[in-house]
Amino acid sequence: MSPRWNWDFENRKEPARGTPQSSAGQRARRAQVRRRRSAAVLVIVVALAVIVAVASGSGHPRVILRAHTRVGVRRAKPLPPPVPENDQDATVASVLAYTPFVKDGSARKREIALTFDDGPGPYTPEVLSVLEHFHVHATFFEIGEMLRYFSSSTLRELKDGDVIGDHTETHPEMARLSAHDQREELFEQIARIELLGGPRPVLFRPPYGSYDATTMRELHKLHLLMVLWSVDTDDYLQPGVSVIVQRALAGAHPGAIILMHDAGGTRTQTIAALPTIIRDLRARGYRLVTVPQLLRDDPPPPGQALPSNLSGD
Numbered sequence: 001m002s003p004r005w006n007w008d009f010e011n012r013k014e015p016a017r018g019t020p021q022s023s024a025g026q027r028a029r030r031a032q033v034r035r036r037r038s039a040a041v042l043v044i045v046v047a048l049a050v051i052v053a054v055a056s057g058s059g060h061p062r063v064i065l066r067a068h069t070r071v072g073v074r075r076a077k078p079l080p081p082p083v084p085e086n087d088q089d090a091t092v093a094s095v096l097a098y099t100p101f102v103k104d105g106s107a108r109k110r111e112i113a114l115t116f117d118d119g120p121g122p123y124t125p126e127v128l129s130v131l132e133h134f135h136v137h138a139t140f141f142e143i144g145e146m147l148r149y150f151s152s153s154t155l156r157e158l159k160d161g162d163v164i165g166d167h168t169e170t171h172p173e174m175a176r177l178s179a180h181d182q183r184e185e186l187f188e189q190i191a192r193i194e195l196l197g198g199p200r201p202v203l204f205r206p207p208y209g210s211y212d213a214t215t216m217r218e219l220h221k222l223h224l225l226m227v228l229w230s231v232d233t234d235d236y237l238q239p240g241v242s243v244i245v246q247r248a249l250a251g252a253h254p255g256a257i258i259l260m261h262d263a264g265g266t267r268t269q270t271i272a273a274l275p276t277i278i279r280d281l282r283a284r285g286y287r288l289v290t291v292p293q294l295l296r297d298d299p300p301p302p303g304q305a306l307p308s309n310l311s312g313d
Contacts, residue, residue: 088163088292092202092225095295098302100216102291103228105255105298112256112286113294114138114277115229117167117205118236120150120157121263123271128156130274137161139291141205141227144169144189146263151196158198163290165203166190166224171264173210175309182218190222203227203291209310216306227291228307229259235270236261244273249280255298257291 095102105111116127119142131138140157142164147154157164168174169188177185190201204224206215211226219226231251235244248258258277260270281288289297 087296088199089202091292091296091299093223095299096223096225099300099304100219101226101228101304101306102257102295102300103304103307104230104253104257104300105294106301107254107298109298110254110284110286111289111294111298112252112254112258112281113289113291114258114260115141115165115205115227115291116260116262117141117207118143118146118171118264119262120146120153121267122150123267124150124153124262125156126271127262127267127274128153128160128162130271130278131162132160134275134278136278136288137163137290137293138288139163139165139203139227140262141165141167141203142189142193143167143171143263144192147192147196150263154193154196154198163203163292164193164198164201165205165227165291166193166201167205168207171207173208173311174206174215175210175212175311177214179214179218182215183221186218186222186224206310211309227257228310229257231256231258233258233260233270233273235267235273236264238266238269241269241272241276244269245276245280248273248277252281252284252286254286255294255300257294 114136116138117140119127119140124140137160140154140162142154154164166186166189168185169192170185172181172185174182174185186204193199193201202224204219205227209228216226230253231248233244233247244260248260251258260274261267262270278288
C-alpha cells in the first residue's frame with residue numbers, strides 16, 4: 001500500500017509518565033510536532049494564496065465556468081494579440097452588421113492577410129518559425145479535434161499575436177450536415193479554444209468551401225463572420241514550391257486574403273515557399289496583417305453577393 005499523509009499526527013498521545021522515555025525526549029517530540037504543525041499551516045496558506053491570485057487575475061471568467069462542462073483541453077492564460085480582443089470583436093461586429101461573409105478588403109490599402117487552414121499539426125511549428133522570423137502575424141483557422149494533440153502550437157500562436165478562427169471540430173462538408181450537427185461542429189471548436197485560454201473565435205472558414213443556408217443561419221446565431229479567400233495557392237496538393245509562390249504573388253492585390261495550409265498533410269513545400277512569398281509581397285509595398293486587422297483598416301464594401309457553395313456540391 002502506498003504511504004498516506006497522516007493528518008492526525010498532531011493528536012498522538014504522549015507516553016505515560018514513568019515510561020522509559022526521558023523528559024528530554026518528550027521535549028524533542030513536542031518540538032517536532034510544533035515544526036510539523038507550522039509546516040502544514042504554511043502549506044495551506046501558500047495554497048490559498050495561489051488560488052486567490054489565480055481567481056483574481058483571470059481575464060476570462062467564462063473559461064473557468066465551462067472548464068468542467070466541455071472537452072478536457074489544458075487551459076492557459078490568455079495572451080493579447082496586436083489587435084486587442086475587444087477591438088477584434090467590435091471590428092467583426094461592424095462588418096457583420098452589413099455582410100455575413102468576406103473574401104477580401106476594399107482594396108483601399110496595401111494590406112494582405114495570410115491565412116492557414118487545417119491546423120494545428122506537426123508542421124505548424126515550422127510555419128510559426130518562419131512567421132516569427134519575419135515578424136508577421138497571420139490568421140489560423142483551426143480544427144477542434146487537432147487541439148487534442150497539438151495545442152502547444154495554438155498557445156504559441158496566441159503568444160505571437162496571431163488570430164485563431166473556427167474551422168469546425170472535425171472538418172466535414174457543412175452543407176451535408178443537419179442544422180444540429182453544423183451547430184455542434186461550430187460550437188465544439190469554440191469551446192476548445194476558450195478552454196485553452198484563447199479568445200472566443202469570431203471568424204469561421206468552411207472546410208472545402210462547403211456551406212448552405214443552414215450554415216449561414218447557424219453562423220448568425222453564434223455571431224461568426226465567414227471568411228473566404230481571394231487567392232487560393234492550392235498548396236495542399238503539393239504542386240511544388242515555385243508554383244505555390246507564383247500563385248500567391250499572381251493573385252496578390254490590396255485587400256487580398258491568401259489561403260494556405262499548415263496541416264492536413266505534408267506541408268514542407270508551404271514552409272519552403274513562405275519566406276519568398278513574404279519577402280516579395282513586402283518588396284511590392286504590402287503590409288501583412290491578420291484578418292481582423294485587415295477588416296479594421298480596409299473593411300469590405302457592402303452589397304457583395306454571397307458566392308455559391310465553393311465545394312462543387
